[in-house]
Amino acid sequence: MSEEFPYLEDDDVVAVQRGPEPGGAGGAYRAFGETLRGLKTTMARLFEGPDTIQYPEEKTPVYPRFRGRHKLHKFEDTGLEKCVGCSLCAAACPADCIRVVADENDPENRVSAGERYAAVYEINLSRCIFCGYCEVACPFDAITMGHEYELADYNRGDLIFTKEMLLAESIERAPLRREGE
C-alpha cells in the first residue's frame, strides 16, 4: 500500500475527490476555459464527418452468427429435405411459435431423407423471439437462423411462414460483416 491508498483494499473507505469550489473570479475563469475546450471538441467533430448509416440505402452489416429469420435446408446432392419432422424444435421453442405435423415418407416419392417428413412446418414470426434454440435442438441441422432482419409486414397472418417460404432460397439483403469489423 502506497501513500496514495492509506486504507486497505477491501476497506469501505472511499476517497472523495473534490472539484474546485464554484463562484468567484477563479470560477468564471475556469468556466470560460472549459467552454473554450468544449468548443474545440465540437469543432473537431465537425471535420470528422458523419457516422450515420443511411438505412434503407445502406444496411448495417450483420455478424455471421446473427440470428435473423429461420431457414429450412435441403441436401444439396439429393435435393431431399433435411427435416424429418421430429418436432424437437417445437419442443425447444420457448415462445411456442413452431408448429410441426409429421407424416410417413412414401418410399416411391420421398420428401425427406429420413423415415418421416414434416407435412406442415410453420413458424409464427410475430411470436418468435429469435433465441435460436430451434437451431440448437435440431439433430439434422435442418433449421438454421438466417441473416434477414427486415421482417415488417402489414398483416399478422403474413408473418406465419410456411415450409415453402422457409425452404425458399432467400435473397441475402443484409451485408455480412467482414472479419474483424
Place this chain on the structure above:
Amino acid sequence: MSSTLLPLGDVGFAEATWILVAKSILIFLGVFLVVPVLTVVERKLIGRFQHRYGPNRVGPVGTLQPLADILKLAGKQVFRPDAAVPFLYALGPALVIFSGITTIAILPFGDVKDGVGFYGIDVSIGVLYFFAFSSLSFYGLLLSGWASGSKYSFLGAMRAAAQLISYEIALGLSLLGAVMMTGSLSLVSIVQAQDEIWFIVPQFVGFLIFMIAGFAETNRAPFDLPEADAELVQGFQTEYGGTRFASFLLAEYLEMFVVCGIASAFFLGGWMGPGPGWLDPIWMVIKILALIFVFIWVRATVPRLRYDQLMSLGWKFLLPLATLNVLVTAVLVVVL
C-alpha cells in the same frame, strides 16, 4: 427641425421615398430568403457537430427542407386553446415578428453610394432604436405566454422576463464602449469609425459580453430557458401551432440575424473589407453568417444553464465586467 425638442429619429441622410420603399422591399426579401436557408444550415451543422447528416431527404442534400417545413406548418389548423385570451394570443407572435423586422432596418450593409445608402435607414439614435425594438419581442413572449392560459407557457414567459432584465443592461453596456470611441450612436458612423482598426481589438471584452448577452437576447442555447424543450415543452410556444408557431421560429432566426448584424457592425467593421466598393454588402453578409455560425457552434457545445446560474452569470459576472469595460474605455477615451 426647427423645433427645440430633441429630434428622436433624426435621419442622417435623406433619400427619395421610392428609394426607401425599394430598399425596404429588397432588404425584407433578402432577409426572408436568408432565414429559411439558416434553418436548414443550422440543422445540418448541428448534425455534423454530432456525427450526423442532418436533414438530407427533401431535395438535393436536404436543401428543400425549409420549403417542406413551411408547407407543413402553413397547412396546419389555426387553433386557440379555450383558456387563451384571444386578442393577446394572436398579438404575441405578431409583436415578435414586428420587433425582428423593424430592427433589420438599421443594419448597415454599406456606405452611401450614388445617392443610395446601403441600409434601411440611418437613424442618429441607432443603438437605442435597436434596444427599443428588440426589447419589444419580449413583450411578444410575455403576452403569448400569459395569454395562452397554460402554466408551462406562463413559466416560459416569466423566465423570458427574468432573463430580459438580467441581460439587457449588460447588452447595453457592452455596446457603450464602441459608442464612446465613435462619439455617435449611428451605426453607419460607428462602422466608418472602424476604418483603421476593427473595434473587436480595443473592445474585445465588450464583444464577448455582447455575444453572451446576445445568446440570451435571442433565447438561444445556452440561454434558451424560456423555451427549454425538455422541461417546459417549448415554454411560451407550447400552445401555439401552425403559422403562429412558425412565426416564433422565424422571429428567432430574424433576431439572431439582427444580433449578429449589430455585432458585426459594432465590432467586426461592418461592411469594411478588401476589394471594390460593390463588395461591401457581401462582406457584411459574410461577417453576419460567420457570427451565426458561432451561434450554432455554441448551441452544439454548451448545455442549457440552470436558472440560478443564468441569473448569477448575468448579475454577478456580466454586469460588473461590462461596467468595468465602460469605465476603462471612458477613461482611455478622455486621456488619449
